[in-house]
Every structure is written in C-alpha cells, then in structure tokens.
Amino acid sequence: MPLIEKQFQVIHGILDPIVKAGLKSIYDVEVESLEFQETRKDFEGDVTLVVFPLLRQIKGNPAAIAEAVGNYLVENSEFVSGFNVIKGFLNLVITDEYYLNYFNELDKNEDFGRIEPAPDGDAIMVEYSSPNTNKPLHLGHIRNNLLGYSVSEILAASGKKVYKTQIINDRGIHICKSMIAWQHFGNGETPQSTGIKGDKLVGNYYVRYDQEYKEQVKSLINEGLDPEEASKKAPILLEAQEMLRKWESGDPDTVALWKTMNQWVYEGFDETYEALGVDFDTKYYESDTYLLGKEFVAEGLERGIFYRKDDGSVWIDLTEEGLDEKIVLRADGTAVYMTQDIGTAIQRIADFPDINGLVYTVGNEQDYHFKVLFLILKKMGFEWAQNLHHLSYGMVDLPEGKMKSREGTVVDADDLMTEMTNTARDISRELGKLDGYSEVEKEELYRIIGLGALKYYILKVDPKKRILFDPKESIDFNGNTGPFIQYTYARIQSILRKADFDYSEPVGQLGLDPKEKDLIKLLEGYPELLQTAAKSLSPALIANYTYDLVKAYNSFYQTVPILGVTNEREKKFRVQLSEAIGFAIKSACSLLGIEVPTRM
C-alpha cells in the first residue's frame, strides 16, 4: 500500500464507506461527503458523525437518523462497539482492538507523519527573511525567519519539494548612507580590526549617518533655511545621493566599497541565521533583480493588459477587481517596486522550472502590494499564478511601543538569543539533571532550551495577530511553552534508558486505559493535521498539537505506571507507546525548528 493511503487510513476513512452504504440501504440516497469529528471529552465515545448536514438529502428527525445509522454500524462494522445519540450528533464507541491494531502497524520513527515528495511532483518556493544590508536583524526578522523556515519544513514534510530563498535588499540609498558615514568617520575600521560583527559595524555607521544628518539639518535651519528645504539640502544627504548615482553608473571605487561592506554584513547575517537554525537553498540579490520585469511589462502592454498614460508611464487598471490603478513603469521607462517583483517572480520560475507556486513571508503592511502583484501575474496568464501566497504576519510590539531602529528601541536578534540562553542557564542550574555532562554539553543544552522557548512562543500564535513581546516577562518555562514540551521529551527518553529489555515486538490484544486510547487517537490525527497545516501555512497548528500531545502524555504518565507495572505485556506496550510519543514530539518540533534534548 502506498505510504500516503496508509497514513490516511484512519478510523474516519474506514467508517466513511460503511456509513454511506448504510444510508443507501436504509434511505436509498447517495451521500457525497460525511462530517466526522473527534467526540468531545464530555460525551461517551470516540468518533462523532454530525447528522445535520444529511438533512438536506434525507427528510426526517436527526436523532432518528442517527439512531438508525448507529444500529447499522454496530451490526456492520467490527470496530464500532456501541453508540449514543445526542441531538443530531451520533457518538460512536470504537473498540480497543482498532486502536491497538492502528498502533501496531504504525511506522514508529523520527519521520513520523512525513510524506516523501514524489520525484516528479510540483515544487514550491518559500521566500523569507529578506533583510536590508544596512542594519542588523531584529525581533521582527526573527518572527519572519521562524515563520518562513517552519512553513518550509511543514510543506516539505507534507510531500512537496521546497526551495527556501531570500531576497536581499542590497542596493539603494540606505546602504549608501552607511558607506558615506564609514568614509567620513570610519578610519578604515573593519570587523576584523574592531572585533565587531560585520552587520553591527555597518549598522553603527547607519546610525552615525543619521546623527550627522540631523545635526546638519539643524545648523541649516539655524542659518535660516526652512525645515523642509534643510532636510533636502543637508550635505551628507547630497553625498549619499551622489554615491547612489555613482553606484548605478558602475563607478569602480564605489562598487568596490559597496561589495566590501555588504560582505561584512553577509558574514554577520550568516552567524545570526546559524544561531537561529534557519537556512536557505538559494538567494536573490536586488542588485541583480531590480531591473527585471520591464520586458514583461512591454509584452503585457502589447497584449492590452497594461495601458500607457500621456506622460509615457505604464499602468494597470484594477478598478473592476475593487482595487485601484497601479503604476508598473515610470514615465522615464525605469522600473518601480512592482515591476521588479513581477520580473523576479518570473525569473524564479525560469531558474527552477519545477516550481508551481511561491510563498512570500512578508509583514502585513504589504498586504495590498501582494494582492496587486498576484492579480497582475494572474492577468498575465501564468499558470503558477494560481498558487501564490502572501504569508502575512503582524508586527511585534514591545511594551514601550513600536520598535524604531533609529531610536535604539529595537530588540536585536543576537542579543535576544543570548538572553534566552542565559535565562535557560539560570533555571537549569537549579533544576537540571545533568550529572556527567561536560560544560560544552551543558552550554549546548541551554542554547536548545532558550531557543526552544523563543521559537515556540512566537510560532504558537496566529501569524495574522500582532504579538506583544515583553522580553523580561513574556518568556516563561512553565505551562504552554517550548521547555515544557522539551521536558516531557527528556522524561520519555529517561524511561527508555531505564527500559533495559527488548520491547520491539508488538504485543497482542489487551485492554486499553482511557489515557492510552487518548494518546493513540492523537497519533492517529497527526498525518492529517500535517496536511492541514501545510495547506493553511500554519505552524501554529503544529505547535498547538504538540502541546496537546505533551499534556496527554503527562496525564498518562501521572496516572498509569509504565516500568512499574507487573504485567510484562502491558509494560512492553507502555514503553512502546512512550517511544512513539517521543518520536511524534520530535517530529512535530522539528517542523517548528525546535530541537529536543535527551536530558535537561
């Protein structure tokens, strides 16, 4: 049986045809789809069939229909041992035998729930991070990176080939500002000579530029210029603009300095990415792509998708779609942001022909831009334009308000990770069971815990919502947190270490404790959940599932003895179950980029 079918052959899938056959024989109707759901905790049963939707095709009292289907199922399915009806809800009791069989046939390993991509299947490209090269990464980038990376992992686990990419905003006036400041005030400083991380060094000069600029504006105003005039005439601004012109005309000295300083930044970014645990398969640089797209606009103009205004600029009219008119080419024939994004999208498909979709991880302030971009690409008739997604996310707020890099109220990405590690160290020193660990191993563990806390905290919330981030108080190590999950995993590993007997063979039939049944049900739901998370690009779904799983395991652990039970078969089964839950935790966490320790 192919892997995919096997993974989805869960109880819903088994009952589906039987219920349909039952409805056919009782009421003589063909029903297309049925709505199954997990039975709520307050009711008896395991699986619930919602009868209301059937009323469209079957006239009658929902409770009576439920009763009839229930009776039919008890007679015709070996797995349904009983049922009860509450209003239009048919609650079915599923036999222990079914769950045990399901568990025994499960592939129990670290790849639990994953589907291998088909060799000739469609690929998807996920863009995230997309930094500017004039300042270091901050908390907002962390949310972006974690989301993009996690969504990539989820898509890959759901059976798609994934290319992770970023577009680096490496050109423009902002980088010229850092360059000018470095020329004036740098005295030849380099990351090597100062020991400062490259992105931080360049970022410092960006701040330095801004200080100088403000002073110059002030003195110009004192000399009698009006504020608006002064803000345009500050000498250092004019220098930066002149430098941009030189860069665009390819002036060798300017380009050389630009390359050098950008290289410093990239080395700094690479360190941050590595610390954060994210990576990329390919990169795009705006200096390469900012001129793309013009020929496609020209082509679209011929085909009547765009139109030309009297001044020569080119536009698209989206008023029929409820949007505005949007410029796609300036009067002087140069590209705008939109032109460039059109060109870059097309370029990516050309570079990787197996791609049939793109995901852009970009903040929600660009919602409108992407709406327009996607619409334009659709109008241009690209087939892959049906599969464009803007993974939009809300801002990260601080208790003091917005982050502003110029005012120094940003939370730096590197600093934050260090702080998380420090907190983990403090707590673990008190509570950890780390006898025999070397200092190096301990430090590695603190890093895993600190980062796990940060990642889980950010990924568990719906991307659309703003996050209020209090670095001091928000990160907790108890309750619904990353370390809570890691702790449970570590505890399972502790049991496996102590289980010094062979537990690999499946045990035969035995009665299940309700807590055991709960755990198997959760395992059963995972592969489908993974597909849903992939479709909705939602790491939060995975995070919340992981938490449910861990909670259910802790409850099981508390009420049911594992190694202490006298019955050998039960002991074996419970160790197997623990192991399987461990695999599931590890698998789910890996989709969030969270590592799990064997001790902590």
Place this chain on the structure above:
RNA sequence: GGCCCCGUAGUUCAACUGGAUAGAAUAUCAGAUUUCGGCUCUGAGGGUUGGGGGUUCGAAUCCUCCCGGGGUCACCA
C-alpha cells in the same frame, strides 16, 4: 475619508475553517507522590466572544451597521 487586518476569562493564547455546555496556560485558592524526573498531575472560581441587528437546525466564525486598535492608500523598497 476609501480599502485591508485585528478585538475571546485579569493577562497570554485556542476553538478541527458553520457544530454540542467557548477551551488551555498564567495568576489565585484547594488537593495528589511506598512509582518511572514535582519544570508533573487533579480540582475550584473567573466569559453578554467589543456592541446592535440579520442569515439557519446551529454563529466567536458568514452578512450588515456602529465602537475601539493597527496597517495601507508613493512614479520608496
């Protein structure tokens, strides 16, 4: 002002995309360990889902009008 997103226990988040009596965590209070890791478990209190109207068997979810917060309406990226 037009358009888009958000509003759920004191606080931070859920709610299987229209399903049952809206759930967790946290904080507070009360309990549990001859056991495998107490960073655990069990329980209590805490809600007019911002407000009004509508759609239907059924609404936090869909429609509509208000209120509040944010974003966006650049020939910037």
